[in-house]
Amino acid sequence: MTSDVELGHSRRCVELAAEALRTGDEPFGSVLVASDGSRLAEDRNRVSSGGDATLHPEFALARWAAANMTPAERAAATVFTSGEHCPMCAAAHGWVGLGRIVYVSSAAQLAGWLAExxxxxxxxxxxxxTEVVPGLVVEGPLPDLADEVRELHRRFALRRD
Incomplete structure (x- = not known):
């Protein structure tokens, strides 16, 4: 269960997802938080703006963590994100040894929304x-914020039509 402080980190992810949408990108945002609760890094999706389909925020944070944190610091950190990691980002998370993930909306929710x-x-x-990184501590979805993320994806889908 997430605390009020953690809910604040999750809200920041939704803000970053909205920022991505405003710049024409898919609405995803993520925040890397140290074990003491301090925000270390954050990013938003940059796929459309950069032309590189791997420019997901979770992947960027995994690379940042590998370059800037010790293995122990990475294992004690939490990645907050607006949407559950895709397999590529989950693998990056696992390979660099990051700790817990807290996501606002699940992959299953996103698949349903896209189909709708x-x-x-x-x-x-x-x-x-956890199908990509077994044993990882994962929490989500967060119903209080998931509707906001769904709306961002709806707006993105409308732009594509």
Whole structure:
């Protein structure tokens, strides 16, 4: 269960997702938080703006953590994110040894929303993070914020039509 402080980190992820949408990108945002609760790094999706389909915020944070944190610091950290990691990002998370993940909306929710919106499936199968990184502590979805994320995805899908 997430605390009020952790809910604040999750709200920041939704703000970053909204920022991504404003710049024409898919609405995803993530925050890397140290064991003491301090925010270390944050990012938003940059796929459309950069032309590189791997520019997901979770992947960027995993790379940042690998370059800037010790293995023990990475293991004690938490990644907060607006949407459950895709398999690529989950693998990066696992390979660099990051700790817990807290997500606002699940891969299953996103798949359902995309189907409802007629937006089509992504090129990579969506699955729970723990299918890629077994034993990882994962919390989510967060119902208090998931509707906001759904609305961001709805607005993105409408732009594509």
């Amino acid at each position: 919106l007629g937006a089509g499936a992504p090129p990579v199968r969506m699955m729970p993070v």
